[in-house]
Amino acid sequence: MNTFPSSTYFSAPPDWGWLIVFYFFFGGLAGGCYFIAALIDLFGRPEDRPLARLGYYIAFPCVLLSGVLLTLDLNRPLRFWHMLIESNTFQPMFKLWSPMSVGSWALLIFGIFSLVSFLGALAEDGRIQSPAWRKVRPPGMLNGVIVVLGGLVGFYVAGYTGVLLAVTNRPIWSDTPLLGMLFVVSAASISAALMILLAHRSKWTMPGIGALHRLDAWVVVLEFLVLIAVMISLGPVFRAWVNAWGVLLFLGVIVLGMVIPSALYWRRQWLGDRNVTTAAALVLVGGFILRLVIVFSAQGV
Amino acid sequence: MADSDCVVVMGSNMAENHPVAFRWPMKAKTEHGAKIIHVDPRFTRTSAVADIYAPVRAGSDIAFLGGVINYVINSEKWNKDPFFKSFVVNYTNAATIINEDFKDAEDLDGVFSGLAPAKGGVPEWPFNGAINQYDGATWQYAREKSGAAAAKPELKPGEGFAPLVASLVRPPVLKDETLKNPRCVFQIVKRHFARYTPETVEKATGCPKETFLKVAETILANSGADRTTSFAYAVAWTQHTYGVQIIGACALLQLLLGNIGRPGAGVMALRGHASIQGSTDVPTLYHSIQGYLNAPSALRKHDTLQDYIATETIPTGYWANMPKFAVSYLKSMYGEAATKENQFGWDWHPKILGDHSHMAMFVAMNAGKVKGMFCVGQNPATSLNAKLDRAALRKLEWLVVKDNWLTETANFWKNAPEVKNGEVKTADIKTEVFYLPATQVAELEGTFTNTQRLLQFHHKAAEAPGDCRSDTLFYYDLGKRLKKLYANSTAPRDEGFKNLVWDYEHEDESERKKGEPSALKILKEINGFFTDDPARHCAGFGELKDDGSTTCASWIYSGVYPAAGKLLADRRTPDPPGKPGAQLNWGWAWPANRRVMYNRASSDPDGKPWSERKKWVWWDAAAKKWVGYDVPDYIGTKPPNDKPKPGAAGMDALPGTAPFIMRPDGQGWLYVPGGLVDGPLPTHYEPVESPVNNLLYKQQTSPVYKHWKDPANELAKVGDPKFPYVITTYRLTEHYLAGAMSRWLPWLTELQPELFVEISPELAQEKGIKNLDWCKISSPRTVIRAKALVTRRMQPFKIDGKVIHQVGMPWHWGYEGLSKGDVVNELTSLIADPNVSMHEAKAFVCNVEKA
Amino acid sequence: MAEPMGFYTDTTVCIGCKACEVACKEWNQLPSTNGGVNTLSGDSYDNTRRLDGIHWRHVKFIEQFTEDRKDGHWLLMSDVCKHCVQAPCLEVCPTGAIVRTEFDSVVIQSDACNGCRDCISACPFGVIEVNPASGTAQKCTLCYDRLQGGMEPACSQACPTQSIQFGTIRELHGRAQKRVAQLHEAGEKRAYLYGADEKTLGGLNSFYLLVDKPEVYGLPPDPKMPTRNLASASWFSALGAVVVGLMGIINFRNRGAGAQDHEERP
Numbered sequence A: 001m002n003t004f005p006s007s008t009y010f011s012a013p014p015d016w017g018w019l020i021v022f023y024f025f026f027g028g029l030a031g032g033c034y035f036i037a038a039l040i041d042l043f044g045r046p047e048d049r050p051l052a053r054l055g056y057y058i059a060f061p062c063v064l065l066s067g068v069l070l071t072l073d074l075n076r077p078l079r080f081w082h083m084l085i086e087s088n089t090f091q092p093m094f095k096l097w098s099p100m101s102v103g104s105w106a107l108l109i110f111g112i113f114s115l116v117s118f119l120g121a122l123a124e125d126g127r128i129q130s131p132a133w134r135k136v137r138p139p140g141m142l143n144g145v146i147v148v149l150g151g152l153v154g155f156y157v158a159g160y161t162g163v164l165l166a167v168t169n170r171p172i173w174s175d176t177p178l179l180g181m182l183f184v185v186s187a188a189s190i191s192a193a194l195m196i197l198l199a200h201r202s203k204w205t206m207p208g209i210g211a212l213h214r215l216d217a218w219v220v221v222l223e224f225l226v227l228i229a230v231m232i233s234l235g236p237v238f239r240a241w242v243n244a245w246g247v248l249l250f251l252g253v254i255v256l257g258m259v260i261p262s263a264l265y266w267r268r269q270w271l272g273d274r275n276v277t278t279a280a281a282l283v284l285v286g287g288f289i290l291r292l293v294i295v296f297s298a299q300g301v
Numbered sequence B: 001m002a003d004s005d006c007v008v009v010m011g012s013n014m015a016e017n018h019p020v021a022f023r024w025p026m027k028a029k030t031e032h033g034a035k036i037i038h039v040d041p042r043f044t045r046t047s048a049v050a051d052i053y054a055p056v057r058a059g060s061d062i063a064f065l066g067g068v069i070n071y072v073i074n075s076e077k078w079n080k081d082p083f084f085k086s087f088v089v090n091y092t093n094a095a096t097i098i099n100e101d102f103k104d105a106e107d108l109d110g111v112f113s114g115l116a117p118a119k120g121g122v123p124e125w126p127f128n129g130a131i132n133q134y135d136g137a138t139w140q141y142a143r144e145k146s147g148a149a150a151a152k153p154e155l156k157p158g159e160g161f162a163p164l165v166a167s168l169v170r171p172p173v174l175k176d177e178t179l180k181n182p183r184c185v186f187q188i189v190k191r192h193f194a195r196y197t198p199e200t201v202e203k204a205t206g207c208p209k210e211t212f213l214k215v216a217e218t219i220l221a222n223s224g225a226d227r228t229t230s231f232a233y234a235v236a237w238t239q240h241t242y243g244v245q246i247i248g249a250c251a252l253l254q255l256l257l258g259n260i261g262r263p264g265a266g267v268m269a270l271r272g273h274a275s276i277q278g279s280t281d282v283p284t285l286y287h288s289i290q291g292y293l294n295a296p297s298a299l300r301k302h303d304t305l306q307d308y309i310a311t312e313t314i315p316t317g318y319w320a321n322m323p324k325f326a327v328s329y330l331k332s333m334y335g336e337a338a339t340k341e342n343q344f345g346w347d348w349h350p351k352i353l354g355d356h357s358h359m360a361m362f363v364a365m366n367a368g369k370v371k372g373m374f375c376v377g378q379n380p381a382t383s384l385n386a387k388l389d390r391a392a393l394r395k396l397e398w399l400v401v402k403d404n405w406l407t408e409t410a411n412f413w414k415n416a417p418e419v420k421n422g423e424v425k426t427a428d429i430k431t432e433v434f435y436l437p438a439t440q441v442a443e444l445e446g447t448f449t450n451t452q453r454l455l456q457f458h459h460k461a462a463e464a465p466g467d468c469r470s471d472t473l474f475y476y477d478l479g480k481r482l483k484k485l486y487a488n489s490t491a492p493r494d495e496g497f498k499n500l501v502w503d504y505e506h507e508d509e510s511e512r513k514k515g516e517p518s519a520l521k522i523l524k525e526i527n528g529f530f531t532d533d534p535a536r537h538c539a540g541f542g543e544l545k546d547d548g549s550t551t552c553a554s555w556i557y558s559g560v561y562p563a564a565g566k567l568l569a570d571r572r573t574p575d576p577p578g579k580p581g582a583q584l585n586w587g588w589a590w591p592a593n594r595r596v597m598y599n600r601a602s603s604d605p606d607g608k609p610w611s612e613r614k615k616w617v618w619w620d621a622a623a624k625k626w627v628g629y630d631v632p633d634y635i636g637t638k639p640p641n642d643k644p645k646p647g648a649a650g651m652d653a654l655p656g657t658a659p660f661i662m663r664p665d666g667q668g669w670l671y672v673p674g675g676l677v678d679g680p681l682p683t684h685y686e687p688v689e690s691p692v693n694n695l696l697y698k699q700q701t702s703p704v705y706k707h708w709k710d711p712a713n714e715l716a717k718v719g720d721p722k723f724p725y726v727i728t729t730y731r732l733t734e735h736y737l738a739g740a741m742s743r744w745l746p747w748l749t750e751l752q753p754e755l756f757v758e759i760s761p762e763l764a765q766e767k768g769i770k771n772l773d774w775c776k777i778s779s780p781r782t783v784i785r786a787k788a789l790v791t792r793r794m795q796p797f798k799i800d801g802k803v804i805h806q807v808g809m810p811w812h813w814g815y816e817g818l819s820k821g822d823v824v825n826e827l828t829s830l831i832a833d834p835n836v837s838m839h840e841a842k843a844f845v846c847n848v849e850k851a
Numbered sequence C: 001m002a003e004p005m006g007f008y009t010d011t012t013v014c015i016g017c018k019a020c021e022v023a024c025k026e027w028n029q030l031p032s033t034n035g036g037v038n039t040l041s042g043d044s045y046d047n048t049r050r051l052d053g054i055h056w057r058h059v060k061f062i063e064q065f066t067e068d069r070k071d072g073h074w075l076l077m078s079d080v081c082k083h084c085v086q087a088p089c090l091e092v093c094p095t096g097a098i099v100r101t102e103f104d105s106v107v108i109q110s111d112a113c114n115g116c117r118d119c120i121s122a123c124p125f126g127v128i129e130v131n132p133a134s135g136t137a138q139k140c141t142l143c144y145d146r147l148q149g150g151m152e153p154a155c156s157q158a159c160p161t162q163s164i165q166f167g168t169i170r171e172l173h174g175r176a177q178k179r180v181a182q183l184h185e186a187g188e189k190r191a192y193l194y195g196a197d198e199k200t201l202g203g204l205n206s207f208y209l210l211v212d213k214p215e216v217y218g219l220p221p222d223p224k225m226p227t228r229n230l231a232s233a234s235w236f237s238a239l240g241a242v243v244v245g246l247m248g249i250i251n252f253r254n255r256g257a258g259a260q261d262h263e264e265r266p
Ligand SMILES: Nc1nc2c(c(=O)[nH]1)N[C@H]1C(S)=C(S)[C@@H](COP(=O)(O)OP(=O)(O)OC[C@H]3O[C@@H](n4cnc5c(=O)[nH]c(N)nc54)[C@H](O)[C@@H]3O)O[C@H]1N2
Pocket: B010, B011, B012, B013, B014, B016, B017, B018, B039, B040, B041, B042, B044, B056, B057, B058, B059, B060, B061, B233, B234, B235, B236, B237, B270, B271, B272, B273, B728, B729, B730, B731, B732, B733, B734, B735, B736, B737, B738, B808, B842, B843
């Protein structure tokens, strides 16, 4: 009888699959983009406002998509509302200590914030003619409050998924407290990356873009450090990654999604024009693979 | 068994096959730390909870038990402890002296005196499978010389058969209570088993000497005045060509140890099919009419009832009452028509021609001797040498299958392997097959008789669906139609049908309309009643008479239904917890509601309990009767110091110290002078198909086993290199017998989904077989396929220094049902024990190859 | 609340007959693996393999034999939901479908469950799975319906050897300790109780008498509450957010660099 690295090895996999991987990815983008947009709104220059709007444009559809993905993953999708309302008593259903419960609420609230900011952005762009919605954009006290709160909830949505995994009894997931942190940081990196890509597509040249590059470059490094921390914190359970998943994690996430992009960010000339966009694209890919590996590898054991 | 201090499960996988009964050994284990021992070729579910597991090669049980007997006889404890001496001298035939012309297996290297080639039997029935047979004349007790037995008196009308019985009494036997006489049973037994040393046991059985000794020590340590050991066996002892002798060896051992007739003692035959005990009491057995009375036979002097009684009655002991049971039985058959004048219809009663057991009947069927078959509650298409059995079915004109499912037998003409592979064409099968759906047990009322002879009445719980009808309805209706058919016949052979009592009309209107007979009326006929006052039930077999004034279909059941509205089998009152008791108010056990048979042996010769702890039945000197927790299995007022009356018949011929009242001498038989056709003492033989030579005697196999010779029934030679492995077949908890009762049920098939062959890693490696590989298993009869289950629960045996592999297969599968698989009985052969015609599916040879 | 009820399972008298497994299926009318058309697992006599949505009881067969067979054990154990006093599954369930009953047992209300499967990953014993028939997470209910009707659970009632004993936890603890003592006396020194103490999730309302390490029986040596990670994980995430936030602020504030950046471009 071989010995087990952790008591978590006796639990059963919940069969969270692709739907969840995509949800983690888009949830991350939604939260991350909103958060960055909020930062730009609050600290950026006026010229950068399009960038902020870009963030809101990405955030809202991603939240929507997240909600859909989550619901589809339920074995009884029509009962999605049971997460929010106790089905026999019709009282609100809220468990502070259950990440999935809090997360569901967070998703709902964040949905509202991102919708508001989304409409605001549209109005500012003049795509919808509504002076009223125009008003929810900064500057202004109320607007400040909206983006601050929205940004925080957004980042919660981006990060709670990691906490949710930690609050189980599955190997890897619940053998480290750092997954939430990893997901938060990764959310920032992929969001920045996506914004960079889209900004470049529309040939924008506002200064904020440079800031984005640097931000992403830094965050990718930070993400790398957190990932190493995760591996160390796993201790003996790290064994669970001594397999194909481990290889994918190394090549797909570390090499492809972190090392190469960082190199590209710091050594600009390599690919000339394509340099940054390639880096950003790779960061996105890496961010996706990261979630994929974490979701699936823990259910393999 | 809950009272046992040691339970030896040998020849059975009790936990697997009798899980509910196994609660008692487990109770003994958890409540007073009883030791559980399992002796089996495989490490099984029983072994898993046993304190000692002793591996033995299939077929070597007599060598093992003989070893224990030898160990006990020579042990210090057995020779010092007065209990054993007292029990053996008083309660067994140890002191009895045997004829000087008796020759033991010791003298003739494995056979006894009196062996000769078999006589064929009657020409009408050449299907007895016998090869040799013994004449047991030399095996008898030595008796005092005295004038030849009294000439047979002419019976005067008016008086019963008592004088005839009295005339059968023989002179007293010679004894030596010091057990020193070289011809006394004890000395013969001691010599006979002297060669069964621990070393020999290890060589012949493959059981390590230390393990064997541990078993022997544990059994001995848990036997005596205040400790008892019980044995539990089932078909792993019976399914051998010397099965009866294995059981005899165990009885011998238990008698030596004083483990019979006492609480927590005994030799427990774990019966098989639900109520199979009942079906041998009120028999479906061909050789017994009822209550273990021999069937009228064309092979013995049974021309008249008087001849039958003269031939079959044991004049001393309780069997002296046999005429009463026989006459009451004939009255139950032919009622009013049975009179003294016509010998109670003796001539109407069918007589057997020879061996009519399962295998003999199928051989006859295959020879075209059988026109039709009612297959009710059996699945012969999967039985011994299944291919030959199915060939026999094809020879039938008609076959009626009455079952709950469309079994392999019901579909043998359609889905059997030989039909599927084109060997046989359905079109060529002329047998007309009728299928009648049967009810399940919960859909009718009646009694079950289980292992401990306990009758329990069960009430109808549900209506049977659709066209399902009970078996009683079927036979009742069939009987009615046949009576109608023969009503006007003048042929003498049809008199029986014409006079047969056949009136079980149901009391309940709606049931009667359906044609369902009354279970209670049938039970009343079995229990017996008085012919002059049919409303008066017999209170017990003590009331039966041989003058036609009583009727009783099975004497041993007399008393279960002592009065209308008083059905003792329906009782469900347990004893209060804590106090010792025999649960006398739970159901009803034959005979006479006695729970422990021969329980007179539970107290010493003076009638005092052997010990406080093992108190059961004892003599109350003040009240001048036997009392105790159980119903005394004795004449209630016969005092311990009662002396036998010279020349007397019946119980008067026995002393007050003779517990075994069904034996002519009232004693437990260490040595069996009569009743067995294969020898008075257990002797180790090899199975007919064996890879090794008999290490104990020159005689390889039982000299008198049965073999039905047929090209489709070839046997492997000893040590045949083509079939090097010992194979045994057995059961799984998850399935039931041929599988009709389990392989149709998803909840069970998911638990044991496929047929497998259990082999040791050692053999697997030798054969390059991996776990779950498909394998071919072959015997001289056929080849079948199964998946390999490689497990260390199986182990190779070292037999006389040579490695012998043991493989095993559960035999539950067939070609019908939700879970299908090959029929393991394609491998087995038609050979049998000469006493009871039981097959040898527990030990034969095979080969295993990767498919 | 009635007295806490549950199971004491003495694995040393289990004969692996699976009566408990079948009785459970019969009472709860649970479907069979692939309609009963199953395949041989090759793992001893265990062909249902694990507890899941359609197997609320499962009998384990563990073969332990030395090569020379001198030492051999076939450990048999009937596994089931432990009805933990602090139940991880109940704790994480976001819909409140999992409740604690008056018998201190843990029950999943199928009508409330939406199949999010969070409980599956939370149960340290791998007890819960989705029952395809209902599309909801299911497991042993401690026969809640029978208990309410004053009956004992189907499985324990079916158990022929009293390997599964049902009763009040207090009484069962007493019985179990006696049995352990008896076994120690008889020389079975390895016997011990698993889950009878508060240390394991506040105590298991279905606890076991074992004669080898928990792992051998497929049981976690020290099952933990999933929420053990809640605080730490949350704080670390927050920290992550703060750091990223600061990085953002620095970058978007640090205009010089930002401008320069631009001018650099040819
Ligand atoms: N679940 C279930 N229960 C049943 C049945 C069933 O089919 N399924 N059948 C019922 C019937 S009809 C009967 S007759 C009984 C039979 O009850 P058992 O006799 O207990 O049944 P088997 O499994 O045939 O054989 C028991 C054991 O004998 C071992 N064995 C084989 N050969 C030998 C040998 O030569 N010596 C010794 N000492 N052991 C040997 C086998 O390894 C096996 O473990 O069970 C009854 N109960």
